[in-house]
Amino acid sequence: MANSTNSIITGKFRGMLGKEVVFREWDGKTIVAKAPRPRKGSPTPEQIEQQDRFLIASKYAKAVTDNPDQAMAEAYATALRPRQNVYSRALEDCLKAPVVKKISTNLYTGNAGDKITIRAVDDYRVVTVWVQIFAANGSLLERGAAVQNTNGLDWSYTTTQANNSLAGTKIIALATDVPGNEGSLEVIV
Template sequence: MAHSNNSLVTGKLRGSLGKELVFREWEGKTVVAKAPKSREGDPTPAQAETQEKFLLASRYARAIIRSPDKGMAEAYAAVLRPRQNVYSRALEDFLSPPVVKSINTRNYKGAAGDKIAVRAIDDFRVISVRVEIYAANGTLLEAGNAVQSTNGLDWTYTATQVNNPLAGSKIIAIATDVPENEGSLEVTL
């Protein structure tokens, strides 16, 4: 992709030149690129799935921009990277689910009141972490929301039920971000 600072040759060109080149302005510079080509045939199932995901992401980003409550748009604006706008930041957030990095069970011995620490990250913000504890036989013992620590990365869940025997128990942490994407991690004790 070529760049120009509005030279004599490119001037203030905009649009396409035949079916070969496209001119547009980006950050005060004229940018020249190859013209996109039309796709032949129907999309594969994977391409159709990607197109559907991108369509939903686009609708989400437009809703953020058009919302009368500008709080989310301002929050996205506060974390823009170079050459990014609120629309593209919201689109990126929709397409990037949160990741549960770890579940720390060091302080969980199967007693009520024991703590489970979860570390969850997102490219923008994790809004909640749900913890589910299953007994060794697969029965759901308890589930609830963890409380966010002051560092913004870690979440703490306090057990409310007794879990004996502890061996073979399963703990699942499910993180949710602003566009309600979910990411999870499972550990077996």
């Protein structure tokens, strides 16, 4: 992809030239790119799913930028990458779900008051982390919200119920980001 900063040849070109080249302006430069070609054949189910995800993300980003209360737009503005605007930052956040990287159970002994630590990350911000603890037989022992630690990455959950049979206990952590995307991880003790 070639680019130009207002040369005497390309000037302020914008648009398509002869169905071969496209001129557009980005960050004060004229960008020259190959013209897109029409798609051949029907889209695959994966492409349709991605188009649906992108449609939802674009509606979310538009809602962020058009909202009269600009608090969310200002929050996204603090996390812009180079050559990125609020719309594209919100779109990117909506397309990427948070990831629960690990569930640390080394302090969980089955007693009420034990700590379980969850590491959850997102490209922008994780808003909530919920924890569910299931007994070995599959029955739900407890569930609740974890509290974010001061490091901004980890979340702590304090157990409220005693668990006499620790072997086979399943712990599920579910993280949610600003647009409402969810990511989860499950471990068996």
